Amino acid sequence: MKLSNTNQRRIIIEELRNLYTHPTADELYVIVREKLPQISLGTVYRNLELLADAGKVLKLELSGKQKRFDGNVNKHFHMRCRACGRIEDMHADKMSEIDRNLNDLVDKLKVDGYRLELNGLCNKCRAEEE
Amino acid sequence: MKLSNTNQRRIIIEELRNLYTHPTADELYVIVREKLPQISLGTVYRNLELLADAGKVLKLELSGKQKRFDGNVNKHFHMRCRACGRIEDMHADKMSEIDRNLNDLVDKLKVDGYRLELNGLCNKCRAEEE
DNA sequence: ATGAATCTAGTAATGATTCCTATTATTTCA
DNA sequence: TGAAATAATAGGAATCATTACTAGATTCAT
Known part of the structure; x- marks a missing residue:
């Protein structure tokens, strides 16, 4: 499936790349809402998943119950x-x-x-x- | 807090040590129920937690949504x-x-x-x- | 044996994530 | 450009692993 270019997706990836905190989906949701107050948490989850599949962000499966995301895809x-x-x-x-x-x-x-x-x-x- | 010696605890650790499959809590629950049909899932969770704290079993925080447990505490x-x-x-x-x-x-x-x-x-x- | 400490079963609550759906946006290409 | 086709969205419900709660039972230390 080809990814469309939506505002939501663009801002999610943009904000994630500005962060160095490896946010959880809900932490990023709070930040993205400053730009898109009506975005839903499900949209953040869905896009992070799709972007990770596309290799544009990293999904980190570290210890702890929440997954974290990283806009830096370089090896580290x-x-x-x-x-x-x-x-x-x-x-x-x-x-x-x-x-x-x-x-x-x-x-x-x-x-x-x-x-x-x-x-x-x-x-x-x-x-x-x- | 000192750990008591209960049937439930003894059988949980015994069964875990017989397994080499790194079961999740609910997988171990199914196995333990063969010996103790009325044990509750919460008891399995609580004991695995306590036994891990005491260093008697390993709690594995691997990828995947469920935690897994290992009766082998040797380094591997x-x-x-x-x-x-x-x-x-x-x-x-x-x-x-x-x-x-x-x-x-x-x-x-x-x-x-x-x-x-x-x-x-x-x-x-x-x-x-x- | 007895009082204090610990534990249990069963069930309810929590919390992260995924799923669902009606509607809206984006893309494609005639 | 302008439908038709495809993909995405918001909002809310559902799922599912785990933890919390509680009244009654078991185990422990003396």
Whole structure:
């Protein structure tokens, strides 16, 4: 099925790409409503699903009961902060080395791929701890 | 809070340890009911939670909407089969090497730990594909 | 054995997500 | 351009995994 160009869809993807918080569908709904007050939550869910299928956004199946979404489709890792629960991106400088490590792993185990969630302290909570 | 020794709890943990299927709470409920026909689903949920807190079973937060449980608390990986959805254990012979790889990763990223889900074909589906 | 602590079955409530439907918007191409 | 065809929407209902509640039963520590 071909995706139409609707206002709702355009604004959903636009707002998601402006965020670095990996919002849940309902969090994004609140934000999108500032631009489109009559949009429905179902529309947000449906579009996030379709956009994820089309590879335009990432659907994150991390721990926790709600799914989260990411407008950044470039390869990177996610860390859940053990203090506040926020999801933080890990744009490691050592990315290529880590990537090599994990590809080795996939190779050795003869599998297709992996899903990795890191656990630790986000920058904010680390700062507060000191 | 100290855990009492109830029939229900004993049989739940016993049955879980006999399984290698990483059952959901409701799947385990069906099995436990063969021994305790009047047990309630809530009891299964509550006990799995308590046993996980006590480190006696593992609560797996993998992708998919239902949580799964594992009576094997030794360190190992899980793979979700892309064909049938089953969760299979990865008791890699190369475990120690993999473990080293991942500990390096944690070290480099300065995080506390990780949660890894592998994706691939389980033994059964691989056999059927041939 | 007994009082305190813990647990149970059964049921209700919750909350994230999906489904449904009548209506509206977008696309296609004659 | 302007129908007809396709896809999308708002709003609300339904689903389903999980958690919460409660009165009565079991287990524990002494």
